[in-house]
Amino acid sequence: MKSEEIKLIDSNGKRLDGRGPLDLRKIKIEAGVLHRADGSCYLEWGGNKILVAVYGPREAIPKHIQDQVKALVNARYNMASFSVEDRKRPGPDRRSREISKVISEALERVILTEQFPRTTIDVNIEVLDAEAGTRCAGLTAAGVALADAGIPMTDIPVACAAGKIDGQVVLDLGKEEDNYGDADLPVAIAPRTDEIILLQMDGHLTIEEFDKALDLAIKGCHIISKLQRKALLDRYQSLIEGGDIE
Amino acid sequence: MTIIPSIKRDYLCRLAEQGKRIDGRKFDEYRKIEIKPNIISKAEGSALVKIGNTQVLTGIKMDVGEPYPDSPETGVLTTGAELVPLASPDFEAGPPQEDAIELARVVDRGVRESEVIELEKLCIEPGEKVWIIFVDIHVLDYDGNLFDAASLASLAALFTTKVPAKRFDLGEDFPLPLREPPVSCTSVKFNNVVVADPCLDEEEIAEARLTVATDKNGDIRAMQKGLSGSFTKDEIKKVIKASINNGKEIRKILYKSIGK
Numbered sequence: 001m002k003s004e005e006i007k008l009i010d011s012n013g014k015r016l017d018g019r020g021p022l023d024l025r026k027i028k029i030e031a032g033v034l035h036r037a038d039g040s041c042y043l044e045w046g047g048n049k050i051l052v053a054v055y056g057p058r059e060a061i062p063k064h065i066q067d068q069v070k071a072l073v074n075a076r077y078n079m080a081s082f083s084v085e086d087r088k089r090p091g092p093d094r095r096s097r098e099i100s101k102v103i104s105e106a107l108e109r110v111i112l113t114e115q116f117p118r119t120t121i122d123v124n125i126e127v128l129d130a131e132a133g134t135r136c137a138g139l140t141a142a143g144v145a146l147a148d149a150g151i152p153m154t155d156i157p158v159a160c161a162a163g164k165i166d167g168q169v170v171l172d173l174g175k176e177e178d179n180y181g182d183a184d185l186p187v188a189i190a191p192r193t194d195e196i197i198l199l200q201m202d203g204h205l206t207i208e209e210f211d212k213a214l215d216l217a218i219k220g221c222h223i224i225s226k227l228q229r230k231a232l233l234d235r236y237q238s239l240i241e242g243g244d245i246e
Numbered sequence: 247m248t249i250i251p252s253i254k255r256d257y258l259c260r261l262a263e264q265g266k267r268i269d270g271r272k273f274d275e276y277r278k279i280e281i282k283p284n285i286i287s288k289a290e291g292s293a294l295v296k297i298g299n300t301q302v303l304t305g306i307k308m309d310v311g312e313p314y315p316d317s318p319e320t321g322v323l324t325t326g327a328e329l330v331p332l333a334s335p336d337f338e339a340g341p342p343q344e345d346a347i348e349l350a351r352v353v354d355r356g357v358r359e360s361e362v363i364e365l366e367k368l369c370i371e372p373g374e375k376v377w378i379i380f381v382d383i384h385v386l387d388y389d390g391n392l393f394d395a396a397s398l399a400s401l402a403a404l405f406t407t408k409v410p411a412k413r414f415d416l417g418e419d420f421p422l423p424l425r426e427p428p429v430s431c432t433s434v435k436f437n438n439v440v441v442a443d444p445c446l447d448e449e450e451i452a453e454a455r456l457t458v459a460t461d462k463n464g465d466i467r468a469m470q471k472g473l474s475g476s477f478t479k480d481e482i483k484k485v486i487k488a489s490i491n492n493g494k495e496i497r498k499i500l501y502k503s504i505g506k
Contacts, residue, residue: 034301034332034333034386034387035299035387035389036299036333036334036335036387036388036389037332037387047287047288049285049286051332051386052332053331053332053333055331055335058335076331076339078330078339080286080303080305080328080382080384081305081307081326081380081382082286082288082289082290082292082305082306082307082380082382083286083288083289083305084288085288086307086309087307087309087380087382090326090328090342090382091341092339122331124330124331124332126330126332126384126386128286128303128305128384129285129286129287129288129289130288131287131288
């Protein structure tokens with residue numbers, strides 16, 4: 001119903017928030033923001049505000065969950081109760097459990113888990129303010145936090161979504177676009193090789209549209225990957241220059 | 247959890263005998279306090295409070311619901327705290343543990359008993375519909391003194407709260423009606439010294455804890471003693487005096503942050 005009432009792209013090709021079809025929302029990344037965590041990252045992506053803390057590798061407890069040959073990667077995606085329009089009940093629901101699982105699996109692909117047998121690497125993703133695309137934002141922030149924790153990885157994972165609104169393939173869906181659009185395609189990659197480590201889709205796309213959306217999402221990932229690297233560089237360059245090593 | 251704290255304990259106690267603390271503060275001195283109000287756009291009100299390395303974020307959500315039968319004409323206040331595993335290597339996921347419940351209860355009492363919120367102005371239809379206020383405390387980085395950080399974050403968040411009347415077709419949005427707030431200050435005792443605003447190392451070896459909430463006039467509005475140790479009468483008087491002084495400073499920081 002609503003999708004026909006609301007025009008998501010105007011006659012000048014501009015989206016509701018003034019972006020062109022190929023534009024990302026504004027992204028800000030900061031590494032090393034928490035004192036207790038082994039690695040951390042704060043990320044703002046449009047109206048999303050995400051905080052990630054990495055703990056580990058540390059002994060996996062209870063013992064029976066330990067893997068004798070590799071580390072467990074345990075991502076936990078959690079939404080603050082005040083992060084959404086209608087208050088969310090605290091604690092995990094089916095949606096956040098699923099997101100935790102697919103993010104854990106994506107991260108496991110890039111982490112050199114075989115270097116830390118019998119341990120767990122905990123990645124806590126807190127969504128403090130939510131506005132479409134939290135899983136991509138969470139995974140992107142997790143990549144930075146893992147690097148900040150000094151966890152060896154083959155690559156810094158990064159995620160971005162593409163989608164279809166008003167019949168057109170666009171990058172990085174905003175809130176209304178997610179609600180009333182035709183399709184959403186979150187993708188995470190290892191940017192050095194373009195391996196796809198997370199992919200989900202809902203909605204309706206033709207084969208051609210899918211190809212286009214996937215290419216677009218990967219392009220978005222590469223732009224964000226540069227921001228991730230810059231955030232890490234900013235953090236550690238200042239430490240070297242300032243001589244302030246905690 | 248056993249060997250390192252006992253070494254640290256000796257170290258902290260030896261420092262204390264020389265009148266020093268692990269981070270160089272005086273016994274009654276607070277760490278640096280920072281308040282960032284209104285940072286969550288989806289929340290009706292919010293504030294991030296940093297006390298040293300400790301960080302606590304409180305978000306306020308509001309809804310319309312039924313009042314309690316024994317108070318049909320007043321709004322409902324609900325306070326919850328989550329010690330999310332992000333904040334400390336010792337916090338675990340899952341349902342709220344004792345510590346989270348105590349934290350939420352202490353903050354709730356501070357807000358409720360001091361009558362900061364004019365709950366009687368939050369009635370829509372007596373006995374049928376009132377405003378419900380959810381105060382949700384999210385601990386982000388745990389380096390001691392969660393009580394003060396959580397109380398302060400919750401107060402600051404309440405002061406930024408706009409009642410979302412428009413969303414419920416109940417007229418224009420309006421600021422949450424509030425009175426003068428009391429400010430809580432916590433001290434702990436170990437090895438016969440009493441220190442204000444304990445950092446995590448001090449909290450871990452603390453024998454007794456005392457939280458004192460004071461109002462604008464320097465009167466006492468709430469107290470809570472915790473842990474298994476004891477205080478002498480003189481120590482309690484000293485804690486109260488320090489709490490009044492620190493409370494004044496913290497109140498200034500709070501008012502400045504919310505532009506009051």
